[in-house]
Amino acid sequence: MTDTGAAIRIGINPIGWSNDAMPELGADTPLETCLSEAAQVGYSGIELGGKFPREPAVLSQILSTHALELISGWYSGNLIEHSVEQEWTLLQPHLELLKSQGCRVLVYAETWHESFMETRRPMSSRPVIDDAQMHDYATRLTDLADRCLYDYNMRLAIHHHIGTIIQSDSDIDQLMALAGPSVGLLLDTGHCLSAGADPVAVLARHGARVCHVHCKDVRAPQLQQALGEDMGFMQAVLHGLYTVPGDGCIDYPALLAGLKAIGYQGWLVVEAEQDPQVANPLVYARMGYDYLHQSARSAGFEISR
Template structure:
């Protein structure tokens, strides 16, 4: 906690060491490397990846051995295509894993019709709801599902994401309009920029619903190439569209200022998928941590150069 009462924790996703969607990017790196290096750098917790145990007690024991917390974990939701009852049945093991490890939020990523994992499909082919009524029905299902999660002490943190139904600023506006307070927003700085928005403005607009924050930076020239050359999401990642805070163009000082003003209490999670052969995992994870730590603590940014 800083002198002004601003209190949050800084965590990381293991994707900078080992990418779940692109195993060629660090797939050979053991989970122990990510956990030991992350803890050494100063991170307090990790989001889950596919190398983590899926049994609650085993996960708790693993993380306790490193002195780390479980921050949250991605859930591949399909409420754009199936009922609330079906989703509740599908989520049960993941919900139990998170709840029994003290997580307060669940990262919800809509994967129905999503092209985010399809390397041959350009981003401009992403799915869209056919009309406002379809979006509203989707929002109603999300709200009911979010209410179920809250009954177990976990809040739905909706991840706006490239290649999915909710990508652009207008999509996020409609999502917030058509869902109730039981649905929280995961603000992702990199996807906000890549999706065509101003990250600081977007965060400010929806701060009352933000319950989780992903911190990734962007390389604007690669964003332009991705759009102009009709790249897929995965090709954009392979070409280096994302990086860690402090290594790109996003105004993280502005982001932290908004969070400070509104007394955000939660996690900042560095999540910057890129090729560890080109962006060494430890060095980049350290740069991301030092950038955020300095901003949170109110230290001059030049100290983290």
């Protein structure tokens, strides 16, 4: 669990306004629009996006103007090919930026081969590793996570993601069994369900490791079509696979009850990859916030600004 105070906080990812994996989605949307609309809705924080400045003072100024905090930021890792020393060196600028903003969690995804970035590459063709490779990967990931804690007081949260080596519930189970306790789990509800896993069940098994939560929802008909046609990940996104909490089929009351039961005290981050020309970012940001805020209160959470 993250130690961020006595209450949860609700934040958002800028991906509804501008998509870094497919830059043409929201390419013309200024960062100012994203930040002002997120603040207008009532979010307390926002995750890092490709349009954000990387100079700490500049970033602090632009966020403070909108009364937003930086929650964390995605890092595309490659520990499959890099040594721990190589990865640690490459990670330094990102960690320094997060540290400058007071972040306590690092969003770390293993993006070896980056198959999910290829619009039409079938989701079934994602890279896989054998048991020996997973054991080695978990050992090196633990080393990296230990360094993040020791040097930056920051928890590494591994992001299971469609199209990566950590995708299915069995991948998550195996990694959590092999990795040391410094390796936290980013529970992404949409990626869980898209991979055939139940996010509530994953939380029940690994609640002690959950240190960050991405809250997206899944449209069941689009999921069935994406799986049936073996679409590429971004192809499925364009087809409307994801939406904000409360607009899909995920059982958020059960998920939030599970988070309350384990005493979760971190961020709930609304994140829904959609085409902003189809799904108006402000409309969906408000829809996700209102639903999550109400549902979290109903689950017994206190919500802090």
